Structures are given as structure tokens and as C-alpha cells.
Amino acid sequence: MNIVTAEFSVSSDTFALGQILQNGADVQIELTHFVPIEETLVPYFWAETSDPDAFETSVRADDRVASLTKLDNGSDKTLYQIEWATELDGLLTALQEHDLIVEAATGTADSWRFHVRGPDHGNLTAFQQTCQELGVSIEVHRVRNPNESDTNRYGMSEKQQDAVELAFTDGYFDVPRETTLGDLGDTVGITGQSFARRLARGLHSLIAETLLSDSAR
Template sequence: MGLVAEFEITCEVLPFVSVIDDLSCDGIDLEMQLNHGDTPIFLAYVTGAAVTEADAAFDRASFVGQSTLVGRAGDTLRYQVVPSVGMDAHMGEEIDDLDGLRGLAEAAAIIDHIEVTPTGWVQSGWFADRAAFDEFRRFWQDEGEFTLRRLTRDGEPEPPGDGLTDPQREALRTAYEMGYFDVPRGASLDNVAAELGIGASAASERLRRAQTHLVETTVASTWPPLPD
């Protein structure tokens, strides 16, 4: 089963980072059209900026070869941006593994949303399996900084916030406030279960699942794979 992930990449030489740094706006979102050889075409959605300011910011960006305003909706401007060079040429001086960068374009993944930040990109998309996701993760851990925000299996309802269910969040908060995680413990599992109004085995299972989820979506995603 595939995975759906949202993650932040810290790498200030990524395309359009210089644009958002140069432009006073509410945000820039991107779509990449990868069927244009080595140089993908971008659709850039600029929110909260005047046309003249956005045009000038694109003109000053070395990555941008041509930018064309193709539409607007409310205060969002839609541009088609043709890069002056491919991403490997643009980022070549800052990226050590250019073959790995090119390989990401052929990975079993579909990146359906990119948000530009002053320090890089926030990406979200679909990955065929954990190996495809780990290819992205390992590359950006090596070349910049990678922070996982959310990881779920394809087809599962998208979890709110941290991805915990309401009962799991309630169990964690109750256990924490009662001192269950203190050393030494200020409350027993039976105490926590009684406060939640459930049995001790159900409380244990709820806490275990909550803790496992938090580990899998935070620190576990940054560990290198175990040797075979």
C-alpha cells in the first residue's frame, strides 16, 4: 500500500526561495510539470502580491527564464514559469549528489503540492512504498535538512494535526498530567485507566499505539535503515 507524506526541506537554493525572500506576499505554491525533459515547467501561485511586484521578483530570480501571468483568482496570481536552466544546473554548486537529485524525478512518487518557504520547500504527495519515501528522505537529509510533518498509508483518512486519534490524545494528556511518565511514576496504569473510564488493558493499548505513532512519524523517520 502506498504512503502519503508531508515534509519540509530546508535548502535555500531550491527554486523560488529567492523569489519569496524578495517579494512581500502571503505565500507561493507550486506545481511541477515534469514532462518537459530536463527542465520542468512550473505553475506558481502567488498570493497577496501586486502584478508589478511579482513580475519584478521573477525577473530578478536567476532561476527564472520566462514568467507569464496566465490567470488570477481573488488575490492569487497564477504564473507559468519556464526555468533558465534545469534544477541540477541551478543547484549544482550546492548539491553534492546530482545523480541522486535527478533520480528523484524518476522515483515512484507523485508530489502534488509544494509550498515555498524562506528556507526551502514544504512538499506533500504520494509514494508507492516506504522505499520510495526513504529515497526522498535520505537524499534531503544528506543534502539539506528533512523534517517529516505527516505520514499515513494511502486510503486512510487524513489524521488531524499530529495524526493521533482523539482517544489517543486524551490518554497521553491524562497520563502526562497525572505523572504516569514521571520518574518515579506519580500514577499507575490503573489510576490512568480509572480517570479515563476504561480498563487497564485498554488504557495500555491506547497509550502504546499513541506512543508508537509519535515515534514512527518523528524520530524513526530520521534513522538510517538497519543493516541487512
């Protein structure tokens, strides 16, 4: 089966779940999964915020939410489930319509980043077109076939390529820098020092296979 994956970002203001969960400037959302129930997608997510009571009050007050259920408490975050009172909005409808599985998603009051999996490139293209027709603007960062070799044509491993692309898209190479090695490491679940080594190896391979490809090495 020719499975492909994609990563994209979208403004929190452009889809219902992002709008509903953006209460509080410090809110951090980690989507665990969607469960399809009666032609809708019920989201389960971890929320980290300095004011959980205000967050819960805001979410429950939204007309689009039938219920918000607290399922578990972590050390600094809480697991919730939302049930909808209305039909799905554009982004979630498009994901369901084109058979895309959300493998991971994280969000803040400003934007969300999704990692999705689909049966082929055609589904992803159709998903983008549907989002455009529904007025949902998404920024695609990466499309990949997981069945490809672990080492790409630039000599980088998949994890090294991920590190280089994440550092680039999150502004590590910008002047001034918009993120740190520690933050990038947190994103992928490793220490900043480990991320720095992974990034350095990836950049070494990338430069060697591109800028220095015709030079003696």
C-alpha cells in the same frame, strides 16, 4: 500497489524554486502541480503578494528562469508558470529521480511544506538520502500508507490525526502559541470553529486510548 505519502518541510533558501519565489516578506505560494517536459519539471503555482509587479520583476530577473508566464488572475492571487533556463536543483532533481509526485506544496519567503506520494517506503528513504547528499535539509513530519484503515490505533480518524499533528507542528500547543485555530483551519480549508471541533475529538480519542487506556471510561 503499496502507495505511501509523506509531508515534509524545507527552508526556502535550500532549493532554487524557494529562492526564486521568496521576493517580498508577504509572498504566499501555492504550488498546483509540476509538468514534466523534456526531463525537467515545469512548476505551475498561485502567488499572493501585495506587490505583484515587484514579484514578477524579481522572478524574471533570475538567471535560472527562462520565462515567467501569467496564466490567470484570481480575486487576490495570480497563477503563473515558470520555464527553466538551467538544470533542476537538488530538491527537484531528487523528487524526479525517486518518482515522487508532488500532490500539494505551499511556501513563504522562509519555508515550504510539501505533500508527496511515492510507490513505497524505499523511495521515500532514498529521497531523504539523496537530499542529504545534495546538502538539502528536509524535516519529515509524517509518512503514511493511504491504504490503511481510516481509523488508526489511537482511535482517531485520519482527519482528526491530521488536525492534531498540524496543530502540534505549527506551534498551537507552544507557549506562547505560534498559530491560531483560524490559521489552522485555513490550512486545511475549513473554518477555525470546525478545526477546533476536529482537534478536540482527536485529542479526546488520543487521551482515551493512551493515558486512560487502563482506566474505566
